[in-house]
Amino acid sequence: MDSALTEDGVLAAADGRRAIGDESTRRRLLGSLVEHPLLDAWLAFPEEGRVTVRTGKVELGQGIRTALAIIAAEELVVSPARIDVARTTTGSTPDEGFTAGSRSIEQSGAAVRQACAHAYRLLRDRAAARLEVSADALVADDGVFTTSNGDTVSYFELAAEGPFDYLVTAPAPLQPAAEHRFIGRGIPRLDLPAKISGAPAYVPDLRLPGMRFARVLRPPRPGATLETATPATVGSADVVRDGSFVAVVAGSEGEAEEAAERLAALLDWRGGMGFPLDAADPSYMAAHVVSSYPIIDGLASDGPAPPDPISHDDAALVLHSRFTKPFLLHGSIGPSAAVALHDGASLTVWSHSQGVGFLGKSLADVLGLDRGAVTVHHLDGAGCYGHNGADDAALDAALVARACQGQPISLRWARADEHRFEPLGPAMVVDLTASLGRDGRVSSWDEDILTYRHNARPLPQATGSRLLASWSLDPPVERSRAAPMLDFEAGGHRNGTPHYELGAMRVVKRDVDDASPLRTSAMRSLGALANVFAIESFMDELASAAGADPVAFRLGHTSDPRARAVIEAAVELAGGLEVPAGDDSVGRGLGFAQYENSMAYVAVVVELEVPARTAQITLRHAWIAADAGEIIDPDGLLNQIEGGFVQAASWTIKEKVELGPDGPSCSDWDSYPILRFSEIPSIHTKLIDRPDCPPVGAGEASCGPAAGAIANALAQATGVRVRDLPFRPEAIRAAFDALD
Amino acid sequence: MPVLYVNDGEHDLEIGSNLPLLWALRDQIGLSSPKYGCGLEQCGACRVLVDGVPVASCRTRCGDVAGRPVATLEALRATAEGHEVIEGLLRANAAQCGYCLPGIAVTLIWLAMRRPVPFDEVVRALDDHLCRCGSHPRILRVARRIFDPDPDAAGDGSRAGHGNGET
Ligand code: FES
Ligand code: FES
Numbered sequence: 001m002d003s004a005l006t007e008d009g010v011l012a013a014a015d016g017r018r019a020i021g022d023e024s025t026r027r028r029l030l031g032s033l034v035e036h037p038l039l040d041a042w043l044a045f046p047e048e049g050r051v052t053v054r055t056g057k058v059e060l061g062q063g064i065r066t067a068l069a070i071i072a073a074e075e076l077v078v079s080p081a082r083i084d085v086a087r088t089t090t091g092s093t094p095d096e097g098f099t100a101g102s103r104s105i106e107q108s109g110a111a112v113r114q115a116c117a118h119a120y121r122l123l124r125d126r127a128a129a130r131l132e133v134s135a136d137a138l139v140a141d142d143g144v145f146t147t148s149n150g151d152t153v154s155y156f157e158l159a160a161e162g163p164f165d166y167l168v169t170a171p172a173p174l175q176p177a178a179e180h181r182f183i184g185r186g187i188p189r190l191d192l193p194a195k196i197s198g199a200p201a202y203v204p205d206l207r208l209p210g211m212r213f214a215r216v217l218r219p220p221r222p223g224a225t226l227e228t229a230t231p232a233t234v235g236s237a238d239v240v241r242d243g244s245f246v247a248v249v250a251g252s253e254g255e256a257e258e259a260a261e262r263l264a265a266l267l268d269w270r271g272g273m274g275f276p277l278d279a280a281d282p283s284y285m286a287a288h289v290v291s292s293y294p295i296i297d298g299l300a301s302d303g304p305a306p307p308d309p310i311s312h313d314d315a316a317l318v319l320h321s322r323f324t325k326p327f328l329l330h331g332s333i334g335p336s337a338a339v340a341l342h343d344g345a346s347l348t349v350w351s352h353s354q355g356v357g358f359l360g361k362s363l364a365d366v367l368g369l370d371r372g373a374v375t376v377h378h379l380d381g382a383g384c385y386g387h388n389g390a391d392d393a394a395l396d397a398a399l400v401a402r403a404c405q406g407q408p409i410s411l412r413w414a415r416a417d418e419h420r421f422e423p424l425g426p427a428m429v430v431d432l433t434a435s436l437g438r439d440g441r442v443s444s445w446d447e448d449i450l451t452y453r454h455n456a457r458p459l460p461q462a463t464g465s466r467l468l469a470s471w472s473l474d475p476p477v478e479r480s481r482a483a484p485m486l487d488f489e490a491g492g493h494r495n496g497t498p499h500y501e502l503g504a505m506r507v508v509k510r511d512v513d514d515a516s517p518l519r520t521s522a523m524r525s526l527g528a529l530a531n532v533f534a535i536e537s538f539m540d541e542l543a544s545a546a547g548a549d550p551v552a553f554r555l556g557h558t559s560d561p562r563a564r565a566v567i568e569a570a571v572e573l574a575g576g577l578e579v580p581a582g583d584d585s586v587g588r589g590l591g592f593a594q595y596e597n598s599m600a601y602v603a604v605v606v607e608l609e610v611p612a613r614t615a616q617i618t619l620r621h622a623w624i625a626a627d628a629g630e631i632i633d634p635d636g637l638l639n640q641i642e643g644g645f646v647q648a649a650s651w652t653i654k655e656k657v658e659l660g661p662d663g664p665s666c667s668d669w670d671s672y673p674i675l676r677f678s679e680i681p682s683i684h685t686k687l688i689d690r691p692d693c694p695p696v697g698a699g700e701a702s703c704g705p706a707a708g709a710i711a712n713a714l715a716q717a718t719g720v721r722v723r724d725l726p727f728r729p730e731a732i733r734a735a736f737d738a739l740d
Numbered sequence: 741m742p743v744l745y746v747n748d749g750e751h752d753l754e755i756g757s758n759l760p761l762l763w764a765l766r767d768q769i770g771l772s773s774p775k776y777g778c779g780l781e782q783c784g785a786c787r788v789l790v791d792g793v794p795v796a797s798c799r800t801r802c803g804d805v806a807g808r809p810v811a812t813l814e815a816l817r818a819t820a821e822g823h824e825v826i827e828g829l830l831r832a833n834a835a836q837c838g839y840c841l842p843g844i845a846v847t848l849i850w851l852a853m854r855r856p857v858p859f860d861e862v863v864r865a866l867d868d869h870l871c872r873c874g875s876h877p878r879i880l881r882v883a884r885r886i887f888d889p890d891p892d893a894a895g896d897g898s899r900a901g902h903g904n905g906e907t
Contacts, residue, residue, distance in 0.1 A: 061837030061873055188833060195838030196829050196845060198773025198813040205772045213767075254755070254763025257779075333777050333785060333872045334839045382777075382839035383873045415778040635833055639878065643836050646874030669782040669870060677866035680876040 028694050029171040031110025032056065036094040039122075039166040042115035043072070045159035049143065051078060053116075054086045056096025057108040058354065058378045059191060062699050063636040064104045066189045068112050070182045070633055074175055075116035077140040078155070080187050088378040090360045098355040098457065100386070100522060102599060102697030105632065109695060117172040119164065126158040177691050184689070186633035191380065203337040203352050203379045204253075208408035211339075213253040214400045215260035216469070217246045217267060218417050221662035222517030224272030225472075231266065234259040240403040243474030247400050249409060260414070273517050274661040280326050280427040285450050288514040293486065295449075295493045295507040298597060300486040306508040310446045312435040317545055320433045323534035324724045327657035328425035329664075329672055330523055334382025336389030336422070337412035340401035346373040347401065351394040352381025354457075359391050361460035363398055366470045366477055385647070387521035389413055389422045391458045392468035399469060416667040421468060424657055424664070425523030426452035428492060430534035434502065440546040442557060444504040449531065451492030452512050456482035456521035482521065484511040489596035495528035495704055498535045499594050500557040517663070525703040528595065529648065532704025533725065536591040537711045541721065550590055550712065551577060560594075562601050562627050562690070567592050569625035569686050570603035577605065579716070585611045586620070589712025591705035600628040600701035601688075604645065606681070606709040610717050612736065615729040617653050617714065619681035624702060626685065629693035640699045642683050648706035650675035653727050742806035744769075747815035757803025761795075762786045764802050765812060773813035773842040777870070784869030787843040788812045794850055794868075813842045813849075821852035828882045836873035844869050844879060852886055859888040 027034050036042070044052045053072045059065050065085040073080040086093060096108055120140070127145040128135040130153055138145040143155045177183075194201045219225070225244045232239055237250035237259030246267070248259040278284045293300035294307060312318040339350040347369060353359040356376040364371040376394070384390055397411035413421075429450040437443040458466040464480035465471075471479045485491030493509045543553035551571050555564055571577065571590065579586045587610070592603040607621040626641050654673050658665045666672035707725070715721045720735040744751045744761075746769055753768050760779070765771045765788065774797050777785030781796040788797045789811040816822045825848045828834075835841045847865050851857050862883050871879070 061835070063833075063836075188830060189835075192830055192833060192835055192838060196835055196841045197817050197826055198771075198775075198842035198845070200772040202775075202839065204776065207770070252763065252767035253776075254759050254767050257763065258759075331872050332839075333783060333837075333870055334775060335777075381837070383837035385872070412776065415780060639833060639836060639875075642877050643874030646876055647872065650874075668780050669778060674870060674872065675876075677869070677871075677876050677880065678863050680880060683877045 029110060030114050030168065031107045032094060032096045033111040033114055033168045036111070037167040037169055039115055039118055039168055040163045041094050042112060043119055045156050048156045049082060050084060051076065051082050052084050052086050053112055054093040055108045055112065056088055056094045056357070057099045057104040058088050058356070059380050060099060060354065061383045062104065062640060063189050063633065064099070064108070065191055066187065067105060067109060067633050067636055069190060070187055071109055071113045072116045074180055074183045075113055076120050077175070078143045080182055082143060085190070088356055090356050090374070090376045095357040097357070100354055102595065102699045102701065105695050105697045109632065113174065114168055114171055117174050118166065118168050121172055122164050122166060123155050123158045126161060127153050130158070184631050184634065186635045189636070201380055202334065203339060203350055203381050204410060204412050206339050206350055206379060206410065208339070208341070211408040211410055212249050212251060212404060213256040214240070214247050214249040214397065214409050214411040215256045215414060216396045216411070216417070217248070217260055217264055218421055219244065219269050219272060219472070221272040221274060224269040226267060227270050228268045230263070234263045239263060240400050242399060243476060244472040245399060245469045247396065247411070249400055249404055253410070253412070275518060275659045275663050276514060276516050277659050277661065279514065279516065279518055279659055280324070282322065282324065282429045282450065285427065285429055285512045288512050289450070289510045290513045291484065292508055292510045293484070295496055295509055298488045298497060300484070300490070300493055300509055302486060307506055309433070310444045310504050310506050312433065312444055316438045317436040318433065319436065319541060319545055320431070321538055321541060321723055323430045323432070323530065323537060325428045325530035325533065326725060327427045327520070327659070328523060328651055328655050329419060329657055329666070330385045330388040330422055330425065331672065331674060332382045332384055332388055332418065335413040335415055335418040336393035337381065337410070338394040338397035339408060339410045340394070340397035341408045342398065342401040342405050344405050346375070347398055349374070349376045349394050349398060350379045351376055351390060352379060352384065353390045353394060354384065354387070358457065358459050359394055362391070362458040362465060362467055363395060365460055366395060366465050366467055367398060367402060386425070386523040387423050387457050389418055392421070395467040395469045419667045419672060420664050423456055423519045423521035426454055426492070426520035428452070428527065428530035430530055432534055432538045434538065434542055436542055436546055440548055442502040442542055445498060445502040445506070447496065447507045449492050449496050449507070449509045449527065450512060451509065451527060452518070452520040453482035453484060454491035454520065454522050454526045455485050456519055481513065489598065492527040494526045494596060495531045495593055497597060499560070499563060499597055500539070500554065501559065502557060524644070524647065525700040528593065528700065528704040529651065529707055532591065532593040533652070533707035533711060536593070536705065536708025537721070537723065540589070540712045540715060554590070554592060563592065563594060565688060566601045566603040566625040566627050569688060570605045570623050573623035573625060573684055573686055574605035574607070574621070579607065585609050585717055587713040587715065587717025589709045589714070589716055591708025591712065593701070593704045595698070595701035599696040600626060600698040602626045602641065602698070602701045602705045604702060604705040604709040606706070606713045608710065608713045608717060610714060610732065615732040615736065617727055617732070619649060619679065619710070622681050622683045624683065624685040625688065626698060626701065627688040627690055628696050628698040628701070629690050630695045631687060631689045632695050634687055637687060637698055638685050641685055641702045644699060644702035645683065645706045646675060646680060648703035649710060652707045652710045652725055656726050742802045744802065744806065744810060745808065746810045747812060755802055757801060759802045760798050761788070761800040761802055761805055761810065762797040765797060771812050771814055775839060775842060782870070784843040784847070785840055787846045789816070789846065789850060794847055813846055816846060816849045819849065822849045824886065825849045825852055828886055829879070832878050832882045834878035834882050835875050840869055840871040840875070848883060848886065855887065857887055859884060862887050
């Protein structure tokens with residue numbers, strides 16, 4: 001079904017803008033049913049014994065399809081094996097915007113839950129009428145209602161009476177928690193048998209009759225153009241060219257790869273614009289600030305200018321520190337891919353995009369097609385961790401398909417292109433100044449966040465486009481640059497506001513855009529990584545200045561019982577922050593945050609070792625405590641939290657995009673190393689269930705606390721504070737040297 | 741024209757000797773378990789066995805494996821060890837996106853056929869594989885159950901590292 005809302009309404013939901021008051025309660029209870037209230041849009045009983053659940057949220061490896069099946073099975077009182085979660089497709093599943101920001105459970109989970117709860121009641125009413133008993137007298141089990149004298153009728157017979165034709169506007173009662181059979185226990189992930197055993201599961205595994213295979217040839221630097229003619233064929237491959245977009249298409253992927261290598265040697269690229277080599281330097285970033293926003297109640301306000309810095313005169317002690325985070329790669333293990341079929345009038349695309357609705361509109365705009373003529377089916381991809389090359393690959397495939405009408409085109413990026421052309425996780429600088437009163441409490445907090453932009457996703461634009469290849473066409477489509485994010489806890493100010501009670505507070509976001517070819521966009525946890533890393537490091541610096549224990553210092557600055565509970569649980573799991581005596585190269589540290597100051601609470605304690613001789617960090621243990629509200633699927637939650645920890649540990653210890661004159665100078669896994677199996681610590685996680693609190697996603701919640709905990713453990717182990725990510729040996733050695 | 745022996749089938753293919761084995765397996769033979777990740781022998785996603793030894797199929801030329809037995813996960817998963825490894829991974833939901841898993845499963849099955857293998861050696865072998873989702877702790881727990889089923893008896897059950905924590 002199509003969205004009934006204006007573009008703005010959909011965007012507001014997709015960007016996670018928080019409504020307040022009654023509207024907020026309604027949204028919490030109904031999720032995306034607020035935008036899509038028609039019950040029949042969410043579920044159907046297509047045949048005897050089967051239930052189809054439709055969602056606009058896509059599988060990214062977070063297990064959403066399984067979580068939705070659990071929810072639907074519980075509220076419908078059927079076995080999860082009866083549930084099919086339909087693939088998200090423009091025009092036939094509810095348009096729920098992007099699958100991002102750990103919002104799937106909150107938006108789609110709530111909607112599916114309520115849709116199923118209503119459907120259960122409507123089916124029960126039909127059963128009561130048919131069997132001539134009161135609804136209360138019916139017992140449901142796995143799709144069958146039974147009366148006390150043994151008469152039965154199945155959901156599927158009842159559903160055959162016709163569609164519900166029902167608008168959900170208010171919540172229905174849910175199955176009582178005490179009777180839950182699946183929620184809180186979980187079931188095996190539905191998508192993993194095919195994926196783990198290597199059966200076809202991902203976009204590049206799709207095979208259609210007559211399919212051809214394509215590779216794109218990217219310019220050596222952004223904006224470089226092809227001024228000379230290209231051959232029409234290379235060996236058995238055809239060359240597709242539009243302006244400076246050039247691709248090869250062949251009967252097999254192997255031939256396409258080989259043809260791309262041969263054609264690359266023949267291409268004569270001219271011009272283009274190099275990257276600013278110092279783009280991650282605080283001084284460069286400060287020189288390219290476009291605007292500044294005070295952050296008030298989590299929102300970036302573009303009204304009045306930010307207030308003046310707080311004056312810290314009366315305080316016993318004023319501390320200042322600056323923390324930096326480099327550009328990062330999403331670094332999917334499977335390069336971006338798409339399949340496209342153009343029949344002259346309409347375009348069908350199979351993509352692992354996080355927002356098939358927006359992608360379809362953006363594709364239509366670039367190709368000059370009617371928006372209704374483009375259909376995008378979601379098909380799983382390798383993990384993307386935010387806005388990577390998925391959408392760009394879809395345009396690439398569509399351009400080749402337009403030149404090869406009637407032929408399905410399977411296109412995939414080469415590894416080097418994934419590394420060099422995906423949007424980067426933005427560099428950030430966080431300056432913190434706080435005053436410590438004589439009572440050992442923080443009495444003021446002044447925070448200045450300098451950030452590149454975090455959302456260059458392909459939202460349909462009034463003019464221009466955000467899809468990579470569109471800027472190289474003849475004539476080129478103008479590049480639509482990312483806009484600053486002002487919403488609640490969005491972009492660079494995500495978790496920019498400390499969760500602690502710290503007296504007078506001023507938080508300012510300074511938005512950087514240098515008009516260079518640099519492209520930054522959403523990467524897992526957005527600004528929360530840099531902000532929580534900075535805040536948690538600085539809390540330890542303040543605790544140490546106050547002569548206080550870091551745990552007691554944090555607990556002394558928060559009265560939120562859920563925050564206190566995860567901090568205490570993680571510390572207890574670890575057996576405290578004391579390191580075993582006698583090893584002075586070992587340290588322990590704590591990191592904590594509530595994601596977006598409104599979602600999952602996570603505290604992490606890390607123990608690491610860093611011998612002075614090598615200055616190389618070895619992670620030994622991690623103890624994690626998490627509270628994500630009501631637990632739907634404990635195993636899925638653990639997987640997300642541990643995965644978030646491991647990925648953030650990799651960012652923290654290893655990762656940095658080095659910029660060369662032609663763009664990122666990393667083009668493979670040797671030049672951009674990530675954490676490996678032998679570097680993984682033991683991880684112990686404790687989940688705190690809150691059956692009375694709404695379930696929230698947790699895919700990003702452990703990232704910031706992981707970085708904070710590692711930073712604090714490093715400081716304890718070495719006695720020096722490293723404030724610039726990543727903590728590679730050279731950075732640690734430099735900190736040692738500065739100490740001498 | 742190299743003749744490939746893949747999973748006990750003989751394939752007389754019209755391909756060049758220089759073609760990476762990965763593409764012959766995917767394009768010509770229609771297998772989906774070997775994945776393209778890097779094409780550079782850096783990530784392990786394309787791993788298969790040739791003569792019973794793990795190789796990166798993205799950097800192995802068809803001409804060099806002509807006449808030698810190639811085994812992919814499609815065949816390996818049907819062995820006793822394949823069953824044990826795949827079931828172990830599935831029971832533990834030991835994946836997020838799952839893209840790295842077929843290659844990792846090939847390595848674990850290959851090692852399981854060679855038991856006993858010290859756990860440290862298993863971890864070293866897994867270092868040939870990259871996983872971006874952070875599924876390592878779970879994969880390591882599955883591996884420990886397969887290769888080190890009684891870690892306390894081995895005296896190192898409580899040592900640091902290698903994802904051996906339980907949740
Ligand atoms: S694809 Fe062969 S090792 Fe990465
Ligand atoms: S599970 Fe996604 S890369 Fe390993």
